Amino acid sequence: LVNFVLRPRRMTCTVSYASEEQAERALLEGGSFQGHQFDISYAENETAPAQKTEEWVDPDVQAELSALQSGWRNEYATGKPLKPTQSGDGAAGGGGSSMLLAPPVAAATASVSVKNPPATRDRSPAQLRDLENVMRRPAHTSEEKFRVLDARDKLLRLNGTQQKLAGATQGHCPDMCPEKERVLREFQRQVAFYELQPGSDELICHERALKQYSRSSADQETPLPHELRNENALHMTMSYLMHEIMDISERQEPQSHLGDWFHFVWDRTRSIRKEITQQELCSLGAVKLVEQCARFHIHCAARLVAADPSVFDSKINAENLTKCLQTLKYMYHDLRLKGVQCPRESEFRGYIVLLNLADANFLWDISQLPTELQSCPEVRQAIQFYLALQDTNFVRFFQLLMDEDTSYLSACILVA
Known part of the structure; x- marks a missing residue:
């Protein structure tokens, strides 16, 4: 053994070995100590010395650990193969990073770190088991369903089943809104008025739900294919918006709903444009979708020109219209290079x-x-x-x- 770090707050410990072979042996043969079972996995390149143990560790325990540490270093040369002792195997795992879940009784969680852990360290068996257990649980409420679907997505990412091809991820969600988002928004009470079930003020109507726009951020994971709508689903979403939602502003509806109407349609059309960008779609169908988004913003520029700023911001609307037209200019150019002529290009060139x-x-x-x-x-x-x-x-x-x-x-x- 080279180093031993105890972390009582986390119920874990990290054990460092002189060689990767010794760490792998500890990982294979460890897992129990004095009748207590615990999990072992590779540490994420942890090399913290024992003196950096958490402050509230008993001074006597700290002194003993320090003495043990110096004893190990004096007794064994760094290059010699070391034989893991019973306590070493019992309290530590193989070379890499390990977080062990020990019972609340005296056994602590252990980790072992080496400089070059095997590639399997990213997929700890304990983590995979936990996710699989979550997926097997019965799900009756929206929150329970979300937990199951979230565990499924995490498992897909851990297992690396998503084939990383060159280029953008191509979506294959056939619905107007992915199932995971529907159940998440239902239990978080983020269902828009136009997506509610008739007679309910909190239950989502799965047939009328449309995917919500979410801002891109640095910590946001790359979406999985089933989280992105395919081109047919995007057209279905836009058709639903145009035939069922967009003309609500012209009906005999209370004027107070005008702001909700605009923000709902704007949010959902922006979500469509974002997915076109994420999937790098450039076809006549994608062009038609962006053209429909642009027409919506042109209509609102005149229809809501006298609306209160809290309902309609003309500057933001103009910015979104400009983005739509800029995207169209690039699409028209790329398709022209492929020998494809867009039938409505002259119309939008006139708008520009x-x-x-x-x-x-x-x-x-x-x-x-x-x-x-x-x-x-x-x-x-x-x-x-x-x-x-x-x-x-x-x-x-x-x-x-x-x-x-x-x-x-x-x-x-x-x-x-």
Whole structure:
């Protein structure tokens, strides 16, 4: 033995061996001491000396540990093979990091550390067993179901069953909202009004639930494939939003619900855009989804222009619209390189011009487009609006605005 560190608060201890072979032997032959059973696993490169043991350890125990430590170092040379003693095997595990769960009686948890633990250290048997036990438990409540699903995901990550291929993870969740998120939001009472079961104020309707947007963070794990919706599920989600939710603002609903309506649709469309980015989708179907998100923000720019700032923030809406259009520009370019022509590109090129009437640099951007896009009606009409403003010819501007060729969304951009 080279070193022994006792941690009474954690009910663990770490034992260091001179060689990896001795540590592996301790891992195989250890696990019991004076009738007490405990678990052994590799430590995460722990090399803390015994004198750094927790402060409240009995001074007599600390003195004895220090004496033992110096005795080990004097009696054995570092390079000699060491034979693990009974107490060493009983209180420690093989070379790497180990956290042992000892019974509350006198046996402490033990760990063993070596410089180069085997690759299996990331998957301790005790941790795998705990997760498997959680998965076998009956789950009746939403919280219990979440625990089971969370254990399943952790087990998948530990077992490395997720094949790490080059490129982005491709989702295969067929639902509008993954099951794990549905049960999590139900027991945390984070169910939106539009997702509740009829007659209930807390139970989620699994058929109407839509995946919520979550901000990316440094400590966020890479999503598993079953946590990401495939392209068909994304289209189903958008169709549901458009046919069942988006027109609620035009019905005879109380005005107080307008803010909830906007934030719900904005959050769910933002979630769709995030998953398109996560999966690096670039197809006509993905383009159509982003175009629908952009149309929503254009409509809201005019529909909610007079709303209270607590209900609708025009700056944030404009930022999201700009992000949608920027994504579309990249998608149009990438698909054009593949020889794919997007059927609605001319429409959105016109919107981009209308949003930049105060900046003449858009003329250079237009000159870089293919000839058929430069001469399309939408772009030519947008240039007419620009020329009317440049000449301060407001009569001409409003005549163009009232022209039957001016689309509803173009008018929304101009009046917002």
